[in-house]
Amino acid sequence: MLGIIRVLTHDDRQFVEEHGRLIQREYGIVSLSRCIPDQRKGIYDDASQILAVPKIVALGQALQAEGCSALFLSCAADPGLAELRRAVTIPIISAGSASASVAAMLKRPAAVMGIGADAPLPFKQLLGESVIYARPEGVFNTTDLLTPQGRESALSCADTLYRQGAQVIAFSCTGFSTIALADSIRQHLGKIAIDAVSAAGLFISQLAPR
């Protein structure tokens, strides 16, 4: 059983289990998703990240105690990943380093696409401080992506990055997973895009959690 750590507090089970559903659909892996407590706006700055890290560590330990054989830290910033690795004995895959490391391994011109102001730390560490980064016009949070304009803006942003010479785009936001942007890119642009949830599933699939 894979334990999925969601780094925000949310009451909607459908929403909380969404990354688990994507991983099950693509890799047939069954999971158990849990939220950290009392962070309804998730992690959005240094203070909220500092507050979240001990909760992430405690949740990871609880999931291991409940029998999970691997963990997925579902956030592109890998918050508390090092601390979590010290606190549990099972393998942990995190969305940011999963996505960035696959892009880095391909060793072709890469760009990062997200919804924040800048590429998250694991992308800079694995693809270089000066890695090209873009966010879709008019998209500032995952809800903006769910509108027809949001989807169009995301595809258009990717198209621009490919035209500028990127051969690979790594997603630094799991909101793109929800709207299946990687599929749109493959279908409409015929290019290579690394979905962060799918990249995490790739790693988990090779760990063969039992």
Add this chain to the structure above:
Amino acid sequence: MLGIIRVLTHDDRQFVEEHGRLIQREYGIVSLSRCIPDQRKGIYDDASQILAVPKIVALGQALQAEGCSALFLSCAADPGLAELRRAVTIPIISAGSASASVAAMLKRPAAVMGIGADAPLPFKQLLGESVIYARPEGVFNTTDLLTPQGRESALSCADTLYRQGAQVIAFSCTGFSTIALADSIRQHLGKIAIDAVSAAGLFISQLAPR
């Protein structure tokens, strides 16, 4: 410490430790390489594979007992992978499924390149029974790759596959790692190639063996 299982018997330490050196150079991971005993020709047919599986399992158990926190089964056919997973409690990455699963995750037209008669099983399982497969002309074993003609033939084989529509080539032979064929492809053809040893290193890097 990563434990590397070589599926043939060889006295030359340099040769035995070569995949470990490649992984250390690319990912900074330190490893310990060991060969299975009494199989100087390695695995080359069903009978030699049946003979090798219990040796692979025993070697994996010994490496875990010596303190390895992850294993790399360095063979594109994943021989005995399921049996080994049942016999040890640490994560195991195998060259064949590592290479094939990265190619599959990209979901673009893929081909497989090796030196055997056909694509090994993990490549058919992950990329489809009918996945396009080719081997370089005049290359029948890894030694053939080490000559200038062998290298030229390998690059030319890749070029043909890309011209036929492949956007991604997954290597099903670790001999291509030795001659750095993926780098040649990137440099001369500007295309995406998945090196099997490098793909294995990618997975190990995210497992963070301690």
